[in-house]
Each structure stands twice: as structure tokens, then as C-alpha cells.
Amino acid sequence: MSVRGLIKDSWRERRLFEQRTIVVVILIGLLSSLLLGRLLWLQVLRYDHYTQLSQGNRVRVEPLPAARGIIYDRRGEVLADNQPTYQLELIPEEVPDVETTLAGLVRIGLIEAAAIEDLKKLIRSRRSFESIPVRLRLDDQEIARFAVNRFRFPGVDIQTRLARNYPLGEIGVHALGYVGAISEADLKNIAREAYAGTSTIGKLGIESAYEQDLRGENGRREQLVNARGRPIENLQTLERELIFRPSRRGQDLFLTLDLNVQNTAEKAMANRRGALIALDPNNGDVLALVSHPGFDPNLFARGLSNEEFSALNTDPDRPLFNRALRGTYPPGSTIKPLVALAGLQYGVITPEDVHYCVGYFTLPGSSRRFRDWQRRGHGPVNMRAAISRSCDPYFYSLADRLGVDRLHNFLGQFGLEAPSGIDIGGEKSGILPSREWKRSAFRNPQEQVWFPGETVIFGIGQGYMTSTPLQVAQMTATLAMRGAAWRPRLVAALRDPQTGERQELAPEAMPVVTLKDNNFWKIAIDGMRAVMEGGTASAAARGARYSIAGKSGTAQVVAIAQGEQYDADALDERLRDHAWFVAFAPIEAPRIVVAVLIENGGGGSGVAAPVARQVMDAYLLPQINEANGT
Amino acid sequence: MIRENVESTSTRALTLTARVLSTLRIDGPLVLALxxxxxxxxxxxxxxxxxxxAVVLRGAVRLLLGGLLMLVLAQIRPSMLRRISPFMYGAGLLLLLIVELVGDVGKGAQRWLDLGFMRFQPSEIMKLAVPMACAWWLHERPVPPSPSSLVILAALIVLPTGLVMIQxxxxxxxxxxxxxxxxxxxxxxxxxxxxxxxxxxxxxAWAGWEFLLREYQRQRVLTFLNPEADPLGSGYHIxxxxIAIGSGGVFGKGYLRGSQSQLEFLPERSTDFVFAVIGEEFGLxxxxxxxxxxxxxxxxxLWLANQMRDTYARLLAGSFAALFFVYVFINAGMVSGLLPVVGVPLPLISYGGTSMVTLLAGFGILMSLYANRKLAA
Incomplete structure (x- = not known):
């Protein structure tokens, strides 16, 4: 090493240090500029972007579900209201792992293992910040069980919600329908925003048809939350306009149903499968709508398990099936008064014409016997007697003379060809056969031809013809009103709970049926009066304090082969005939029309007529008593 | 008259202060800034x-402790400091080895040595001991350092660095x-x-990535490159x-009004990420x-360092000055998303740890070096 290398040159060293200091300062300058550039980028150029992010970070929008409108009967009895309940809800974005969370909830017995797949689908289908109900209606024990395990389930919490409650249970369920958890399918048809915070939706009946009115308008509240999503008090220093929009309660509905009539009808139908419709023929008000058996809509409102649902769904009595609106049955003899009217209208018969009933009818040139329900026949019958004793051959013959086209066209005016248009959905129409119908209904050309024999049984409401109980009731109402018809309706008025303002819905008139001679109505109706006075159903009219016009009917479930006898006792219960009964009262100024169908009930007069009588009593007697001041 | 009196009083006060400071061997402007x-x-x-x-109080206590240490160190003669430098380094290295063998594990890393009455991070000592040892080595030797000298220096640096890295x-x-x-x-x-x-x-770096870095360290680097890829996991901090810094804008949201900080969206807001709180509440x-x-x-x-006469003092003071900036830059850089998150506190502000004490000790040493700049070493 050189001497210079060993002896320190302090001046040179200092110069070197100064130079290096300058380099350091330059480096510091460069790095500081870099940092400054970054800060300018974040705080000046991207300020708006990050401001928005920070807003979203701290404000959570909490939906405020609106209370669903309350449903009353026509007198203000509550049919459906809301009750506070506790439910388990989950916010996906706050749950670390949905899969393990659900599995954990199964382990502590709050949800069923079988429900996991559906829940996962539901969670996927909704937005990650929405609170999704995973279990409705927790009881006290379940709440306690969750409370002790809550720390294991971040993002899951118990919420108080208003749940739909049906205080009367099964009563009127097929008119009311029910609410249930919003399904994936529902989500496709609704505006999600409107349902944020709502976990249920009307599924059937009035609940579904009037969903828009009932559900109200959800509000929302912006809430300050911390990083763990926990709501916090508005720190004084962070004051900001937080949006609070209160919810608007749904409209209350006043139904046309009369709970007294409905209850009576349900009781009268007890233990039977069947349907009953009671209408006010003056405006189409449905006073009672029964389809039996029913089910408890509360099951759906609280969320029923898979087992419960499949039990309902596979019940051979089909409690979920709305027989009143969707059950199609041959109307049987209930249409005989109309067939008689058709005969008068088209001039093929007069009321006085006498038919000699020998217990069967044959078409000219055919040996096939169309039998009467009474084997020995009714002897000589005019129109009135034919109706009151329900003489089949009289109508076989009349139908044959009218022909299928005229029969079809005439009956069509009474609402038998199309759904009645009642204000709840899910209604079906029966079949009012015609040549045209047959052409389109069958593929085989041989079957597309209308045969005269088919017209014959059409005359007594058998064969291809089917109708729903509602259509039969509507037909009877039109007859009772001598041609005037109203669209059946279940909802009479809406009330805004905020203002108390009541909006009456006007009844809707249907096309009026006009006859050549208005006296024709009286002739047919007299026949129906005679049914109750010495006719087939006179037993059911005994002691009535008002006049009744009625008609029984029998709908064949199995065809009886030629030469065989119908023997109810020998037949399996489910193959027995369905029993029909239609009636209206009082005759001169009808206030109620009833149509009863009892599945496999046998003869109409014996089983169905007493039911109709009880229903009419329930509606008319209080009115009569009130008028008499008793 | 009165005015003159006042002036003379204030002048006297100033000279008094200057005298006190020089007696205490303290650099007034530096202490004021600190x-x-x-x-x-x-x-x-x-x-x-x-x-x-409570947090503020503990921070203040730590600050006071650091200030005291700074004062004490400022009194020590530089020649003494220089002489103990190699021993301090040796002791620090030994402690690091002990930590490696028996240290407490905190936050997934062995960093602490439990002395019974206090927990202690030997790596903090090394922040001072390494530059002191390097300066000591170069003090008697010619600069720029010879190749053989560089080998020793490299060893002096690599040994403690490696030991801390594997913690x-x-x-x-x-x-x-x-x-x-x-x-x-x-x-x-x-x-x-x-x-x-x-x-x-x-x-x-490549070798380190492949063989040395733990998974969480690699994750930090990867997250830095694309934080949005894992917004709820490793990218969450950044x-x-x-968001906190950006939403602060030019003027800030105001003291105590930073929603990111106040609502706990910002993690480690009083320790490593305190810079974001400042950015949010006080703005650019x-x-x-x-x-x-x-x-x-x-x-x-740096200016003080340039006034110093001997190699040891200059190098050490210059190193402290540059290092102080490195601290600031790494912390601000990582919090603003410019650098990966490496866990460097913001000097004199971040809460917790012993880094504040270490830093102030460093400034104490710097002041001692400056105060004795004219003494022949």
C-alpha cells in the first residue's frame, strides 16, 4: 500500500463526503418527488374516485320493509295481518364462508340439511349486501341457541320482521292464498329494488293478485357502519346527511267474503272433498269461496320444511288444489234449466209440451239407450216437471232437437266457455264442447267428427262438457238475475292505512243475456223453484224462511256400460259420482247464489243441497231478522 | 424605552437558551423540528x-424516554462511542443469535427477547450498531475503502441483516x-x-424470492403488485x-373526521398506517x-454531518440522516401503495415498538458528534 493510502488525507476525504452528500440529496429529491407524485395522483387527480369509495365504505343502506296490508272480510273481520317474528338473516358479503356457515347452522339445528342447496341458490341469486332470510320464525329456544353461538357466525344475525299471520288458519285459504319466501323464479318477475329487505311475496289467491297493493313501499335508511359492518351512532364529527325514507304500509283490502258465510260453508263441507262458491248475484261479490280440504297458510308464511311441503303436495286429497277455481267437473243436471231456456229461445219447445218419459231415450235409427237416472222413468213431464224431477230423457230429446251448435252458443252466453274473470289468478275454464272444439281437441280425424249421441248427453251436462264450480256459480247467478251478469270479485275496496282513505272498487258488469221473451226466465226459474217444493231437493228447503230456486246435479266419474246398473255401494268411494247443487234465494230478488260440488258425494240433492241451504241461511237469516227487528 | 427593554430581555432570553443548549450539547433547530x-x-x-x-399518554411517555436517552447520549464523548462501537455490535449480534434460539414469537416472527422486566428487540440495537461498526471500521482506514476492507464491511452488514431476515x-x-x-x-x-x-x-433478490422469503412475505410483494386481486385478504391494507389518503384530498376531511380511520376501515391505523390517517384528515x-x-x-x-471533522463522526451522522429519510420514504411509500408493505413505522409518529427510542438515540449520538466536532478524535 502506498503511503498516501495509509495516511489519511482529511481534505480529500471531506471533499469526497461532500460529493456523496450531494448525491444523497439528489436521491432524496428524486424519491421525494416520486412520493409527491403518488400523493398528487391519489389526493388530487383521483380524489373523486376515492371519495366515492370511502363513502361506500362507511354508509350501509338498510332497507326498511313495509308492513303488508291487512286483509279484512266485508264486515271488517281480520283475515290476514302481520305479527312481529324473529328470523335468521345472512349478509353474504359479511360471511367469510357461506358453505361452512350454513353447515354450522345445520349443526346447531337452526336449518335443515336438506334446505342447504336451495339456500345456496337463493344466496347466489341475491346481491351480496342484501340481508337474506335463511330461517323464518325462530322460537325462543332457537333464538337462545343462536345467541350463544353467534360469535361463530359473523354476518348472520337475528332480525325482527313482520311476518304474515292468518289468524283463522285454513278458513278462506283458497281465496286468500298465502305469502311465502321469495323464490328464484319470483326474482325473475319482480323489481329487485322494490323487494330489498322483503323476504316474502304473495304466492296465490288475493295475496298474489293484489301483491302490488298489499306490499306497500319499502323505505330505506342509510346507516353509518364500521369496518365490521356494525351500525354505529353517527359520530358527531362525521355528520352527513343520511337518507331516511320511511316505508309506506301496503293497502288494506276489504274483501267481499262474509266470514259468517265462509265459516258456515267450511263447516258444512267438513270432511268432504269439494268446492263451494257463494255469490251476491247483484254485483258479483264472492261471499264464500271454499275448496276442501284446505291447508294452513301460516305454514307457508313461516316457511315450511321440505317434508311438510311434500306431505301437503302428495296428500291424495290434494289440499293445495283449488277446486273452486281450477277443478273441472261435468256440470251434470245443473245446466238443465239453461237447456230448457235454449229450447224456448230457439222455439223448439214450449213449456207446456209434454214428453213421455219411459226411463230412456233413443236416437232415431239407433238402439242405444240413453238412460234416465230413474230406471222406471217419470211418465208424462212438461218443462217444469222435467226440471223439478230432473228428467233426463226430456233433455236428451230437447238437446237432440236443438243440436250441438245452438246448445253451445246459448250456454256460452252464461260464462261456461271462458274463465269467469274473477279478480284472483289461477282460474281455469271447463270445456263447452262444439264441433269446432272437437276438431281441435282430437288429432285422430275419426274422432274429430261430432256425433249426434254426443249432443244427447251434452243436454244433461255430461260427455265432454266440464265446468269449474265458479263457472257453474256464475251461470246460476246470471240465470237468477234474469240475464244480468257481474264479474265475480273478491276485493270490494282498498284502504290506504296512511290516510285512511277508502277506495271502493266498482263491480264490473258482464254482457247481459237477452231472451226473445222475458217470461222465459220465469219458466226456467219456476222449474227450479219446483225442485225445492216437492222436487228432487225438497228436503233441503224444508222450513226455509225465504223462497229458494235450486237444481241438483250428478257428475259421472265412471261411465256405466250399457245394461249395467250404477251401484254406489259397490263402487270404490273415489269412483262414485260427484254431487252438485246450485241454488239462489230469494227467487224474486235474489241476494245469494250458491254452487256446491262434493266430490264422490253421490246424488246432488242428498249431500250437496243441505250444504247450500246452510250457507243461504247463514247469509239471509241475519238480514231477515234485522229487517224484522228481531 | 420600553421597547428596548423588551428587546434586550428577549435577546437575553435567546442567548440564555443558546447557552443552555450548547451546555446540553443539543442542536436547537434539530430538536425543534423533531x-x-x-x-x-x-x-x-x-x-x-x-x-x-391512554394510547396518547403511552406514546408521550415513550417520547419522553427517547428524548431523555437522546439527551444522555448527546453527553457521551464521540471517542468513547467509537471505541464501544465494535463491542456494541458484537453484543447485538450475540443477542440476535439468542433471539433466534429462545426468542418469543410475536405476530409469527421471533423478534422479542424477554428480559423479565421488559421485552426487547435486539434488532433495534443493530439499527444503530451496524452503522457504528461500519464507521468504526472505516475510521482508521483510507476512504474510499479498499477491496479487503469492503469484504469486512459486507460481512458486518450481511450477518445481522441475515439474522433479522430469518426472524x-x-x-x-x-x-x-x-x-x-x-x-x-x-x-x-x-x-x-x-x-x-x-x-x-x-x-x-431472485434467489431470496426463491429460497428465503416466507409465504407471507412473497404474498406481500405479490399483493403490492396487484392489491385488488385479494381485496379482503392481503390487499385489504393497501x-x-x-382510499383513506385519496379521499383526504388537498385539505383533508378535518381532524377526527376521517371516516376511513374513525370507522376502523383502516387497519393498523395508529401504528404502521398512521400516515394514511394524516393523509385523510389533513389532506395533501x-x-x-x-x-x-x-x-x-x-x-x-446532513449539514451537521458535513461540519464534522473526523471520519467516524461524518460517516455515522451522514448515515443517520440518510436513514431517517429512508424510514420516512419506505413508510409513506408503502402506505400510499408505492412500495410493498414491509412493516416500517413512520418515524416519531407511529405508536408502539421501540423504534422511536432507537431513532431519538441516534439523534442523541448525532448531536454528540456535532457538539464535539472540533475535538481531535
């Missing part, structure tokens, strides 16, 4: 801790290495060598801190004021 930063720190800490006075504490090991390297750089390491070393560093303006103070401290320290 105190300003520390006071801002306490102010911010109150907000960042969500109004927790693993990436941030501290980085700072220790930087401390040693700045000494060597200031000693006039040839620029050609620096370039070749950088090439070597890249190679070493995303939340950039507040950050600029703070950075100016920091830069003033750096500039003042």
Missing part, C-alpha cells in the same frame, strides 16, 4: 386511536442493511462497484389506506407540512 414532528404525532395518535387518551422481519432487516450501506456509500464506494452490486442485488397540505419537517430534519442532519 419536537414538532413528535407533537404532531401525538395529535394524530389521539385521532388514530379513536380518542384513546423473519423484512422491514427491519432492510433498514439495518440500508444503515450499513449508507455508511459505505458515504465513505465513497466506487460507483462502478455500486452498479455491479446492484446487479448482484437483483440476482440475490386498498383501505389508498398536512402531508406536505409533515414531509417538509422530515426533510428539514434530514437536511439539518
Amino acid at each position: 419536537s414538532s414532528i413528535a407533537l404532531i404525532g401525538l395529535l394524530v395518535l389521539y385521532s388514530a386511536s379513536g380518542g384513546n387518551w 423473519p422481519d423484512l422491514g427491519t432487516s432492510l433498514l439495518i442493511a440500508m444503515a450499513g450501506l449508507t455508511v459505505v456509500f458515504l465513505a465513497g464506494l466506487s460507483l462502478r462497484l455500486i452498479v455491479s452490486l446492484m446487479v448482484l442485488a437483483v440476482a440475490a 386498498i383501505q389506506s389508498t 397540505l398536512g402531508i406536505l407540512i409533515l414531509l417538509s419537517l422530515y426533510l428539514y430534519v434530514v437536511a439539518r442532519s
Whole structure:
């Protein structure tokens, strides 16, 4: 090493240090500029972007579900209201792992293992910040069980919600329908925003048809939350306009149903499968709508398990099936008064014409016997007697003379060809056969031809013809009103709970049926009066304090082969005939029309007529008593 | 008359202060800047801790402790400091080895040595001991350092750096290495060598990535490259801190009004990420004021270093000055998303750890070196 290398040159060293200091300062300058550039980028150029992010970070929008409108009967009895309940809800974005969370909830017995797949689908289908109900209606024990395990389930919490409650249970369920958890399918048809915070939706009946009115308008509240999503008090220093929009309660509905009539009808139908419709023929008000058996809509409102649902769904009595609106049955003899009217209208018969009933009818040139329900026949019958004793051959013959086209066209005016248009959905129409119908209904050309024999049984409401109980009731109402018809309706008025303002819905008139001679109505109706006075159903009219016009009917479930006898006792219960009964009262100024169908009930007069009588009593007697001041 | 009196009083007060400071061997401007930063720190800490006075109090106590240590160290003669440098280094190295064998594990890393009455991070000592040892080595030797000298220096730096890195504490090991390297750089390491070393560093970085880094460290680097890829996991810190800083804008949301900080979206808001709280509540303006103070401290320290006569003092003081900036830059850089998150606190402001004490001790040493700059070593 050189001497210079060993002896320190302090001046040179200092110069070197100064130079290096300058380099350091330059480096510091460069790095500081870099940092400054970054800060300018974040705080000046991207300020708006990050401001928005920070807003979203701290404000959570909490939906405020609106209370669903309350449903009353026509007198203000509550049919459906809301009750506070506790439910388990989950916010996906706050749950670390949905899969393990659900599995954990199964382990502590709050949800069923079988429900996991559906829940996962539901969670996927909704937005990650929405609170999704995973279990409705927790009881006290379940709440306690969750409370002790809550720390294991971040993002899951118990919420108080208003749940739909049906205080009367099964009563009127097929008119009311029910609410249930919003399904994936529902989500496709609704505006999600409107349902944020709502976990249920009307599924059937009035609940579904009037969903828009009932559900109200959800509000929302912006809430300050911390990083763990926990709501916090508005720190004084962070004051900001937080949006609070209160919810608007749904409209209350006043139904046309009369709970007294409905209850009576349900009781009268007890233990039977069947349907009953009671209408006010003056405006189409449905006073009672029964389809039996029913089910408890509360099951759906609280969320029923898979087992419960499949039990309902596979019940051979089909409690979920709305027989009143969707059950199609041959109307049987209930249409005989109309067939008689058709005969008068088209001039093929007069009321006085006498038919000699020998217990069967044959078409000219055919040996096939169309039998009467009474084997020995009714002897000589005019129109009135034919109706009151329900003489089949009289109508076989009349139908044959009218022909299928005229029969079809005439009956069509009474609402038998199309759904009645009642204000709840899910209604079906029966079949009012015609040549045209047959052409389109069958593929085989041989079957597309209308045969005269088919017209014959059409005359007594058998064969291809089917109708729903509602259509039969509507037909009877039109007859009772001598041609005037109203669209059946279940909802009479809406009330805004905020203002108390009541909006009456006007009844809707249907096309009026006009006859050549208005006296024709009286002739047919007299026949129906005679049914109750010495006719087939006179037993059911005994002691009535008002006049009744009625008609029984029998709908064949199995065809009886030629030469065989119908023997109810020998037949399996489910193959027995369905029993029909239609009636209206009082005759001169009808206030109620009833149509009863009892599945496999046998003869109409014996089983169905007493039911109709009880229903009419329930509606008319209080009115009569009130008028008499008793 | 009165005015003259007042003036003379204030002049007298000033001279008195100057005399006290020089007796205490303290550099007035530097202490003023450091105190300003520390006071801002306490102010911010109150907000960042969500109004927790206990935290502020503990911060103040630590600050006082550091200040005291600074005062004490400022009294020690530089020759003494120089002589104990190698022993301090040796002791630090020994402690690091002990930590490696029996240290407490905290936050997934062995960093602490439990002395019974206090827990202690030997790596903190090394932040001072490494530059001291390097400066000591170069003091008697010619600068720029000879190749053989460089080998020794490299060993002095690599040994503690490696030991801290395997704890693993990436941030501290980085700072220790930087401390040693700045000494060597200031000693006039040839620029050609620096370039070749950088090439070597890249190679070493690759090797380190492949063989040395733990999974969480790699994750940190990867997250840094694309934080949005894992917004709820490893990217969460950076995303939340950039939101905090960005939403602060030019003027800030106001003291105690930073929603990111107050609502706990910002993690580690009173420790490593306190810079984001400042950015959010005081905006670009507040950050600029703070950075100016920091830069003033750096500039003042560098100026002081240039006044010093002997190699040891110059190199050590210069290294402390540069290192102080490195601290600031790495912390601000990582919190604003410019650098990966390596766990370096913001000098004099971040709460917790012993880094504040270490830093102030360093400034104590610096002041001692300056006060005795004219003494022949």
C-alpha cells in the first residue's frame, strides 16, 4: 500500500463526503418527488374516485320493509295481518364462508340439511349486501341457541320482521292464498329494488293478485357502519346527511267474503272433498269461496320444511288444489234449466209440451239407450216437471232437437266457455264442447267428427262438457238475475292505512243475456223453484224462511256400460259420482247464489243441497231478522 | 424605552437558551423540528386511536424516554462511542443469535427477547450498531475503502441483516442493511462497484424470492403488485389506506373526521398506517407540512454531518440522516401503495415498538458528534 493510502488525507476525504452528500440529496429529491407524485395522483387527480369509495365504505343502506296490508272480510273481520317474528338473516358479503356457515347452522339445528342447496341458490341469486332470510320464525329456544353461538357466525344475525299471520288458519285459504319466501323464479318477475329487505311475496289467491297493493313501499335508511359492518351512532364529527325514507304500509283490502258465510260453508263441507262458491248475484261479490280440504297458510308464511311441503303436495286429497277455481267437473243436471231456456229461445219447445218419459231415450235409427237416472222413468213431464224431477230423457230429446251448435252458443252466453274473470289468478275454464272444439281437441280425424249421441248427453251436462264450480256459480247467478251478469270479485275496496282513505272498487258488469221473451226466465226459474217444493231437493228447503230456486246435479266419474246398473255401494268411494247443487234465494230478488260440488258425494240433492241451504241461511237469516227487528 | 427593554430581555432570553443548549450539547433547530414532528404525532395518535387518551399518554411517555436517552447520549464523548462501537455490535449480534434460539414469537416472527422486566428487540440495537461498526471500521482506514476492507464491511452488514431476515422481519432487516450501506456509500464506494452490486442485488433478490422469503412475505410483494386481486385478504391494507389518503384530498376531511380511520376501515391505523390517517384528515397540505419537517430534519442532519471533522463522526451522522429519510420514504411509500408493505413505522409518529427510542438515540449520538466536532478524535 502506498503511503498516501495509509495516511489519511482529511481534505480529500471531506471533499469526497461532500460529493456523496450531494448525491444523497439528489436521491432524496428524486424519491421525494416520486412520493409527491403518488400523493398528487391519489389526493388530487383521483380524489373523486376515492371519495366515492370511502363513502361506500362507511354508509350501509338498510332497507326498511313495509308492513303488508291487512286483509279484512266485508264486515271488517281480520283475515290476514302481520305479527312481529324473529328470523335468521345472512349478509353474504359479511360471511367469510357461506358453505361452512350454513353447515354450522345445520349443526346447531337452526336449518335443515336438506334446505342447504336451495339456500345456496337463493344466496347466489341475491346481491351480496342484501340481508337474506335463511330461517323464518325462530322460537325462543332457537333464538337462545343462536345467541350463544353467534360469535361463530359473523354476518348472520337475528332480525325482527313482520311476518304474515292468518289468524283463522285454513278458513278462506283458497281465496286468500298465502305469502311465502321469495323464490328464484319470483326474482325473475319482480323489481329487485322494490323487494330489498322483503323476504316474502304473495304466492296465490288475493295475496298474489293484489301483491302490488298489499306490499306497500319499502323505505330505506342509510346507516353509518364500521369496518365490521356494525351500525354505529353517527359520530358527531362525521355528520352527513343520511337518507331516511320511511316505508309506506301496503293497502288494506276489504274483501267481499262474509266470514259468517265462509265459516258456515267450511263447516258444512267438513270432511268432504269439494268446492263451494257463494255469490251476491247483484254485483258479483264472492261471499264464500271454499275448496276442501284446505291447508294452513301460516305454514307457508313461516316457511315450511321440505317434508311438510311434500306431505301437503302428495296428500291424495290434494289440499293445495283449488277446486273452486281450477277443478273441472261435468256440470251434470245443473245446466238443465239453461237447456230448457235454449229450447224456448230457439222455439223448439214450449213449456207446456209434454214428453213421455219411459226411463230412456233413443236416437232415431239407433238402439242405444240413453238412460234416465230413474230406471222406471217419470211418465208424462212438461218443462217444469222435467226440471223439478230432473228428467233426463226430456233433455236428451230437447238437446237432440236443438243440436250441438245452438246448445253451445246459448250456454256460452252464461260464462261456461271462458274463465269467469274473477279478480284472483289461477282460474281455469271447463270445456263447452262444439264441433269446432272437437276438431281441435282430437288429432285422430275419426274422432274429430261430432256425433249426434254426443249432443244427447251434452243436454244433461255430461260427455265432454266440464265446468269449474265458479263457472257453474256464475251461470246460476246470471240465470237468477234474469240475464244480468257481474264479474265475480273478491276485493270490494282498498284502504290506504296512511290516510285512511277508502277506495271502493266498482263491480264490473258482464254482457247481459237477452231472451226473445222475458217470461222465459220465469219458466226456467219456476222449474227450479219446483225442485225445492216437492222436487228432487225438497228436503233441503224444508222450513226455509225465504223462497229458494235450486237444481241438483250428478257428475259421472265412471261411465256405466250399457245394461249395467250404477251401484254406489259397490263402487270404490273415489269412483262414485260427484254431487252438485246450485241454488239462489230469494227467487224474486235474489241476494245469494250458491254452487256446491262434493266430490264422490253421490246424488246432488242428498249431500250437496243441505250444504247450500246452510250457507243461504247463514247469509239471509241475519238480514231477515234485522229487517224484522228481531 | 420600553421597547428596548423588551428587546434586550428577549435577546437575553435567546442567548440564555443558546447557552443552555450548547451546555446540553443539543442542536436547537434539530430538536425543534423533531419536537414538532413528535407533537404532531401525538395529535394524530389521539385521532388514530379513536380518542384513546391512554394510547396518547403511552406514546408521550415513550417520547419522553427517547428524548431523555437522546439527551444522555448527546453527553457521551464521540471517542468513547467509537471505541464501544465494535463491542456494541458484537453484543447485538450475540443477542440476535439468542433471539433466534429462545426468542418469543410475536405476530409469527421471533423478534422479542424477554428480559423479565421488559421485552426487547435486539434488532433495534443493530439499527444503530451496524452503522457504528461500519464507521468504526472505516475510521482508521483510507476512504474510499479498499477491496479487503469492503469484504469486512459486507460481512458486518450481511450477518445481522441475515439474522433479522430469518426472524423473519423484512422491514427491519432492510433498514439495518440500508444503515450499513449508507455508511459505505458515504465513505465513497466506487460507483462502478455500486452498479455491479446492484446487479448482484437483483440476482440475490431472485434467489431470496426463491429460497428465503416466507409465504407471507412473497404474498406481500405479490399483493403490492396487484392489491385488488385479494381485496379482503392481503390487499385489504393497501386498498383501505389508498382510499383513506385519496379521499383526504388537498385539505383533508378535518381532524377526527376521517371516516376511513374513525370507522376502523383502516387497519393498523395508529401504528404502521398512521400516515394514511394524516393523509385523510389533513389532506395533501398536512402531508406536505409533515414531509417538509422530515426533510428539514434530514437536511439539518446532513449539514451537521458535513461540519464534522473526523471520519467516524461524518460517516455515522451522514448515515443517520440518510436513514431517517429512508424510514420516512419506505413508510409513506408503502402506505400510499408505492412500495410493498414491509412493516416500517413512520418515524416519531407511529405508536408502539421501540423504534422511536432507537431513532431519538441516534439523534442523541448525532448531536454528540456535532457538539464535539472540533475535538481531535
